[in-house]
Amino acid sequence: MSLFRIARSKNEILAHEWMSLRMLWNATKEESKISEERKNLNENTLCEDEVKRIDALFPEVAIWQSGAQEWHDLNTATQEVGRRLLRSQLKTEFPILLALAQQRKLANYDVHAQNATLFSESSADALSQMRAAYLALLDDLQRWFINTRFNRSLRREVAERLLSIGVWVAVIAIAPFIVFFYMFYNNSQMNKAAVGVANGYQLFSSNPVFGLAMVAAFGLLGAYFSRVVMFQGQIATLGFDDVMTSYQALLLYVRLLVGMIGAIVFYFLLRSEIIAGSAFPDLSKLGIGEQVVWKVTAANGVAPVADGTPDPSGLTILMPTIDLAKLLVWSFLAGFSERLVSDTLTQTSAQTNR
Structure with a gap:
């Protein structure tokens, strides 16, 4: 196979998604080390076993193939990381996903848009609600992309x-x-x-x-x-x-x-x-x-x-x-x-x- 054909067979989108997720996870781990600050924010620190388990979800080398298994692994890792995002990260990532949902004309976009008010609160209960809202929106987007790929295959x-x-x-x-x-x-x-x-x-x-x-x-x-x-x-x-x-x-x-x-x-x-x-x-x-x-x-x-x-x-x-x-x-x-x-x-x- 020629180098040109090899280059064309690679999926840069999937590799970039893994890279972005890894950087987000690395930032979460770095912030979790500041235990006093996290304690003041009512956020639990990450235990060592938890960090190792999530680290194991990331591939050692870049993933270029774009099969069902590769996208499933990426979705799993994205949800695991999403469950542990910090308050500041959630406030940044939720609007990005919400804009993507609006662009893709998600059927229940209005429901997720109503959850945007949760991200202005600072209580401990609000953090769990923010994570739940983020994960719900993430899950709906992933389901939309899965259905899109399935219909394209059909x-x-x-x-x-x-x-x-x-x-x-x-x-x-x-x-x-x-x-x-x-x-x-x-x-x-x-x-x-x-x-x-x-x-x-x-x-x-x-x-x-x-x-x-x-x-x-x-x-x-x-x-x-x-x-x-x-x-x-x-x-x-x-x-x-x-x-x-x-x-x-x-x-x-x-x-x-x-x-x-x-x-x-x-x-x-x-x-x-x-x-x-x-x-x-x-x-x-x-x-x-x-x-x-x-x-x-x-x-x-x-x-x-x-x-x-x-x-x-x-x-x-x-x-x-x-x-x-x-x-x-x-x-x-x-x-x-x-x-x-x-x-x-x-x-x-x-x-x-x-």
Whole structure:
């Protein structure tokens, strides 16, 4: 591993937090040695065993990794030190945590803000209340950071899951086209007289399974796309309940199945002419055919020959017909929208009951 990659793998934030906590603890130990002054302030001195136990919580070398165990150890040490902070330290540290809580928009920030009045008192009872208020705020902040890291991990897990499923969905969506192109090419080579878009019609009508396969594949693609769009919209607020109700692997597979079935049902609604119109495809003109590539001029215009007709370049490309494009778009929408097919079936059923 290069030095650059090693440097990038270190978490300076965690190392700095340990350093700041150590300096705070060292200051507490130094102040605890002034026993007379602490006695006047009604503060108990630290016993030697207590100091050794807390000292043992600190790592001997800097911690650069940022795993769950490392943050847990830091939180434990922070709370142990917080229980033994002096009055002057509490008056300094509490406002800092309170400002952080306000910045992070802690849910119960107002409750902690009310405890700020405790830090103006000087009685012995007030010290214990100050420590309790400080520890309560510290615990809430730590819990907020733990939940934030957990949710961040959940989002990364969902993103990885969607990516892996998306790769397979893309392969499935492309597969019918690859098979169709292969068969179209072989059919064109065997039947040189039948070329152009019409050849695509003939092959498509002679192999209707391609229509159903493309419809199912694009219904699958639409259902997947709906989940990706929803994930993008929720990424900032995605939580555990959202993952459990929408992004578990099994639930994603069910959503893909629903989208595929919806696209197939919509295809048969078109085939039966229950729904029709100019916005819908003419299923007798489905196909993929050869389209001529024309020569162009320097001005990006089609170059005409002497009789005014375009001059072919000698190249052709395979393109879906307009009606096939319409069919695939509607198949995608049938998979994307969970209500498109159900609403269509409801309307159809209502018309038959009149």
